[in-house]
Amino acid sequence: MHAPAPPTTHPPSRTASLALFGLLGFASGLPFFMFTTVLALRLQAHGVGVVVIGFFAWIALLPTMKFLWAPLLDRLSVPGFARFWGQRRGWLMLAQLGIAASLAAMAFTSDDRSLPLTALLATSLAFWTTTLEVAADAWRIILYPGKAAQGPVVAASVWGYRTAMVAAGSGALIVADGQGWTAAYLLIALAALAPFPLLAAMAPEPNARGGRTTALITGIATSIAILLGVALAIAAIGWLLLAAAGALGIGAGSNVTPVVLGLCLIPFVALAIALPYIRRAPADAPIRRSAVTGPYVDIFWRYGTGVLALLAFVSLYRMGDVLALTLAKPLVASLGYSLRAIGIADGAVALGASMLGVAAGGLMAARAPLGRTLALGAILAALGNWGFVWLAHRPPASLALYLATFADQFGNGFAGAAFVVYLSLPVNPRHPGAQYALLSGFAFLLPRLLGGASGSIVAQHGYDRFFLLSGALSLAALPLLPIVVRLRPRPEDA
Template identity: 25%
Template sequence: MKVDSENHSLLGHLKSDRRYLAMLGLGFSAGIPYLLVYPTQSAWLSDAQVPIQTIGLMSELTIAYKLKFIWAPFLDKYDAPFFSAWLGRRRGWIVLSQIAVMASLIGVAFGDPANFLGYTVAFSLALGVAGATQDVTIDGWRITSVPVAKQSVMTAICEMGYRFGNLAAGAGALLLAERYGWPIAYGFMASLMLIGAVSAFIAPEPESDYTASRQHPGFVATVFAPIKEMVVRLGPLALPIFLMIAGFRLPGYISSAMAIPLFKSLNYSNADIATVTKLFGFGIALAATFSSAFIIRKIGLMPSLLLGTVAGSASHLSLAWLASQGGGDFWSFAVSVSIEGFAYAFAQVVLINYMSSITTTELAASQYALLTSLCAFPGSILAGSSGFIIAHTGFPMFFVFTSLIGIPVALLCWYVLRLHADVTPDPERHGSGPAKQTS
């Protein structure tokens, strides 16, 4: 079938199918909560003179994003109160989780961390749970709403929206707080969630929602059924695939924990860091996002995954080079960080496509949540040791070390590629369930 050339552009996709437009808005709302649970909020805590040890502990409030696989299966099997009867199972949960995010943001806005930190902790924890739940539900809708052949474009558009949401919750919230105060900043972020809510209403109901099972198995069966189904379906490849996913972002997690300390040690100003990581970084990440969609279509998913593994890990050498130079001019800084940022964003989008491809339609939300949690845990745990490693090796060798961590992951990816050269779309499937694989 001949496709009009306009449909190859972003505008063409958005005009041709309202699912893409809805995905852009849903991606935006997904990009807001996480930074406001901790990274952005840490600036508020610092302004409130909260002890640095306590601020560090507050980072654990993002734990819901690592544990979302526990309650994700129930979002596949149960309807959301009231909203699912109106909008369908997946969109019903999306809207309910967005309401919870907005309520939690307003709750944080009314807090006073300087004098009543417990209140802020409680609402931040609620925000983390609501935000993680929104991620699960949006991912479930993304995976089941379009055929596998369209997933690369759908993921790219989702990531673009997510980056805009991150920009709003990061730089946007900081600028609002600087001028109007933190309560106004958090309240405004709550209002921005309406973009995602409107998008959920215009998003079409996935085909799978029309035939969703209304059976409610017990707790153990609900939690373990997605794991069992995936292990049985993947067969002997299950273990290497799970190990590959667990290690895929390990170098990036460890490296990113020490990126800002590196920049500060090289005497780059906060303005330089903000300009390169937020403004340049935003454009670089968008370029990588759409490059990944193009490359996946050209060479296939598994070769793209191998390329992302190698590029993502090797890019840390640019930071090692920057550290070995002892700083330098602004453009050396910008180029080094841009190389690392592009490769990392490219690898991340390819991994999202791959993890989406190995889920099954009925259990899409729970299986994808399980895979993302598996991806996050090892790096999150080991990132805490990064400061101790640098104390013994210095920054240059540390970033060389994080590059080398990617070698076994690349070998695992190559092994999976040898056995299953590519994940190809099933023309009879309307979601992103177990893909047919060619040897």
């Protein structure tokens, strides 16, 4: 990889912008259910226990770690692709190929005879999905600074994201019910690759060098080498983690909840210790000038102790939704609903509810006080979680499943759109990709850590108490709202 080409300075027209970021949101959302809820149902169908299914939820931790490689996307470009289409689109095209390749590999290993291999491929899919999001988020923040500009673009992006999630989850389950898991994953792999030719057909950057065909061939060849390298790195890290878990005695019967809760406290304790040193650091201090640490130190330097409240808020706000996502589909399947019934509910019902929720959340975030919008989003998300408790106490019926699905998806969509707008505001435009990756990654660190223990919680307390807890946690961030909406950054020094 080489230094980036100068970025595009003029955003597309308003209509083109909404369509573009709707497409990017669609491309990011399409694979998500395939390594979360759809994979959970697939594992359940193959007889994997609920505790181990919960462990697979830790794959979704990878997006919370995206700050580890997000700076590379701000500083490097993909050879071939970037020369013609620019830095951001180059990363988007590479990520598209990584997503399609990972999905295809999961399709041909859909019997899940080797759970470590399944975990490796699902982790690869999560990595490339996250990389796509990082590149798209950075581009959005650069092109559209400010709340008023962010609102419509975020709504289009989240709309596309959630449309793809629902379409992938619904389509995959319906196909799996009739044709098997291999066909389901291959279908989504083909759909995931569909945006690639559209990106390749777009106009080149103003400073493009060489021809389109040469750039495409060079970019694909480079991408294959990068994909293989990333797969080997993930395999090596996974082997080390499995060895460490075995040495600690962690297995299918382990109660990991206390350990996870302890791990959740580590980032906050570390930040509290480091903040005084960061606040005193002058502009020429190595930690502020470093290409690796500088973008992250900057946000702590600007917000000081207020960053603890900010990070606590973003960590709690989506807690309920993330926990519910892990085991919502296994719960519904355990109630006697077929894969086809779940797929239909995740189709028209969930898609319509999600689109309405995202549109309402994005519109209100742009026009109303953000604190009020965030509060309403948290309440709607809690009601959506509690809808599963209501569903569990009713005999299987399509209407009941549709009502619970609608409440869950509308609340999730509304809260998600408002939350993305909020996360974009503390970001320094000088470090858009890295800082947004940090905030959005931290937002899901705690819930996804606890998500891995969700199977243990259900095994001990049952689905009822689990979903009552997840709904209550959706409201846990509300006491912090008056603080975070008043936070203002420290003026930058020289």
